[in-house]
Amino acid sequence: MAGRGAYAKGIAKREEILAVALEVIARNGYRGASVREIAEAVGLSQAGLLHYFGSKDELFTAVLVKRDEVDTSDAMGDILDDLVRIVAHNAEVPGLVHLFAHLSIEAADPEHPAHGFFIERYAHLRETLAARIRAGQADGSLRAELDPERAAAVVVAAADGLQAQFLLDPSVDMAAELTAMIEDLRA
């Protein structure tokens, strides 16, 4: 895997493009963040950029995966706390929240490059949460009458829905609402 110069340079360039794209989107928002604009910010032509990522959707999907990796590496252990912390952090980068929301809707099409990513992301998130809820029920810290799978799906849904409300009206305090909801799960 430790490729030679040319290969390694390609990888590095991809990383550089992703970092710049993340900046541009976080600053200018998703709207108007065209491939051309990002390409110019990196110092490439539009076609030059699309050499590294086959299409606009693939580029933006890669940005998403990258953000997810960063979020995951920041995780502290308790998924309930992590979720609230991620949501709180998201309030500071509305452009990225917009990109995420936008792509999650567009990826409904099975042909979309990010379709698999979102399917797996939701499945993994729901499983992790359900396991955490079961553990909490076992040690008596969470209410016993909850259905772990259903509660997990609804917590994930609420987090997404709160982001939509936040995008429309930035005064919505996503983290506070989500915290209150999670508090309500406790015994």
Place this chain on the structure above:
Amino acid sequence: MAGRGAYAKGIAKREEILAVALEVIARNGYRGASVREIAEAVGLSQAGLLHYFGSKDELFTAVLVKRDEVDTSDAMGDILDDLVRIVAHNAEVPGLVHLFAHLSIEAADPEHPAHGFFIERYAHLRETLAARIRAGQADGSLRAELDPERAAAVVVAAADGLQAQFLLDPSVDMAAELTAMIEDLRA
């Protein structure tokens, strides 16, 4: 307001366009539902259609308002029941759910024609739900420790988030999940 022939005809044409657009979107989905396609389905040129609605976004916003009117007229009285019924019905028209989700994200831009619509829609929905929760707490049918405003915001958010999960994976049973969530609010 009872205009003469020409005016009334314009109104009727608008209604006809909205009805056809609703059909096309429900059938073909939002993706690929271009102004041209809808115009041809009505028997108009693209520019002919845009004479009635200033832009694509305005047209789609009008479709949304129309759907909302239909939903509202179907309401039976109890907002909690109505919400579940609307969500259940939505599972049968994924194209419309897609349109709704897509526009609600795009409308985050304050310049978007549907921005005000969504702001008001969420505010109204949250108020109505909060009032219903307060009433339920007064008569002892809903849990007393809930914060009515927060619970209302979270229920709305969950409904939206479940729609996003449903669009990605149609096997997700939105109505069942939402019903379970609402059950959990009861005393």
Place this chain on the structure above:
DNA sequence: GTCTATAGACCGATAGAC
């Protein structure tokens, strides 16, 4: 008032030269 036709701007995608 209503509609057709057309033109311009922008975008993403692709071909092919270097």
Place this chain on the structure above:
DNA sequence: GTCTATCGGTCTATAGAC
């Protein structure tokens, strides 16, 4: 690996016929 040039598609705007 990067560029220029170009293509097809979408939205918007407008001039002018009816």
